[in-house]
Amino acid sequence: MKILVGVKRVVDANVKVRVKSDGTGMDLANAKMAINPFCEIAVEEAIRMKEAGVADEIIAVSIGPQVCQEQIRTALALGSDRGILVETEDQAEPLAVAKIFKAIIEKEEINLVILGKLSIDTDNNQVGQMIAALCNYPQGTFACSAEIKEGKIEVSREIDGGEQTVLLDLPAIVTTDLRLNEPRYASLPNIMKAKKKPIDIIQPSDLGVDISSNLKTLGIETPAERSAGVKVESVAELVDKLRNEAKVI
Amino acid sequence: MAILVVAEHDNSSLKSGTLNAVSAAQQIGSDVNVLVAGSNSRAVAVSAAQLTGVVKVIHADNACYEHQLAESVAPLVAEFGKSHTHVLAAATTTGKNLLPRVAALLDVAQISDIVEVKSEDTFVRPIYAGNALATVQSSDSIKVLTVRTTAFADAATGGEAIIEDTDFGVEQASTKFLGETLSVSARPELTSASIIISGGRGMQDGENFVLLEKVADKLGAAIGASRAAVDAGFVPNDYQVGQTGKIVAPDLYVAVGISGAIQHLAGMKDSKVIAAINKDEEAPIFQIADYGLVADLFKALPELEELLTE
């Protein structure tokens, strides 16, 4: 079985990002970048399947500028076998990303795609579902468990009211939620070994994909900030304030 | 042309998120249709028809929609979406699972989690866990949008829309529904509660949530949690509030033993009033709390319960 995982380069989850003063984007100069946390979980899940003997090869794909090779290298150090960088200057929109994935899935004859459910920068939560639509594959989104069973995959999904379990034919798309697994760290020897693993660099046009989008960002602004209120001295004062000042209880 | 709202329901009643999606749709245009896909779901179509401003309810009642799997419902929504200018659904796990699939079938973009309608083609949505708001314009022929439920009021009832049945069905053999475990609680639902009291890692274990429950009972409040509390197994995952959990905006949000990480704030900072109980006076939660109490929660919660009894 061949697994495709997506690894998106995003600002590290611990960095407090701010809007640029001219409102054209976020100020990411010198910010620490990392693999999107949900993508890390996707990589880990694929590695576990390989370790369990149900997967043979893991291909890690990133879409973006040359520097995204750093995130592919991390995925290789963690245990992916090879990488593909689809080079784009700007961040591609989800539909374009899904089209790129579809082209790779067909070219590489992929059986299972594991992606993060969302990336912590754009917060879209779209790509997996879009790939599933374009390929007419089943989708197991927001997965908190995923298990290969007799040529199918059983996925438990985190839903608003609790949990739902579905059984999907392969090929299928799975998107990860936070509790699917806890990703490992790459060991130093594996980081060294990863340097020798191959990364193909291709263009969207090599895959016949047009990445233009009908979405235009007109501006980005900082939301109205909440300011700190008052400290109360006792539980009694808290109850009094909530009752008589805020009038919410 | 009209706007299509995809109803969320459990085959017997309409979920509250649909009311918010309908009122977002009404801000875009006046002609709003609602699509109900389900099995033995007549009651849902009837309640959707009572929403003020809804012109027509399209009711697809078919065994293949029993669990509303995206694989079956997306082709249906895409088919009816073609004759609409916009397709909307609540940004719940159901809506997020479905609408990107619909958008890709229509070969258009999807805009996630809108919090404001600027015009029929321009919308505002949070990015970077709510650290920024992006204004996005779409030139697609059909705009597919998920709606942040806390940003739009509930649509009122009192309407009398027509119900039109369709036998459009999509059998999907490649996805099989195996089961669902839904939390049952006598308390209000997190996303529609007017008071929420949430516990974090500071609660130390699941049993201590009883302390929160006792206060919640006095207030008629729902109970929420931080990711740390869910990850530690104190409470089930559907309690999680935050960037990757539920987005809530009650009249009162009480954060107990929660530090106030940005990902948690992303889910609750639009609450009208925020109160926090934390023993660390430097905890970031105090920077956004209207009322902060620096105290040990194991002392404060029983006291709170007692004072609320009086």
Ligand SMILES: Cc1cc2nc3c(=O)[nH]c(=O)nc-3n(C[C@H](O)[C@H](O)[C@H](O)COP(=O)(O)OP(=O)(O)OC[C@H]3O[C@@H](n4cnc5c(N)ncnc54)[C@H](O)[C@@H]3O)c2cc1C
């Ligand atoms: C990609 C990503 C997504 C995430 N999504 C979410 C999300 O959706 N929701 C979410 O909540 N988090 C999310 N997180 C996690 C988030 O970053 C924090 O780790 C988490 O919110 C911390 O939970 P906490 O405040 O309960 O725990 P801590 O940060 O450990 O805080 C515990 C607090 O309890 C206080 N405390 C301890 N004992 C007591 C006592 N006896 N009395 C009073 N106070 C006490 C401490 O002073 C401390 O402030 C996400 C993280 C990532 C990377």
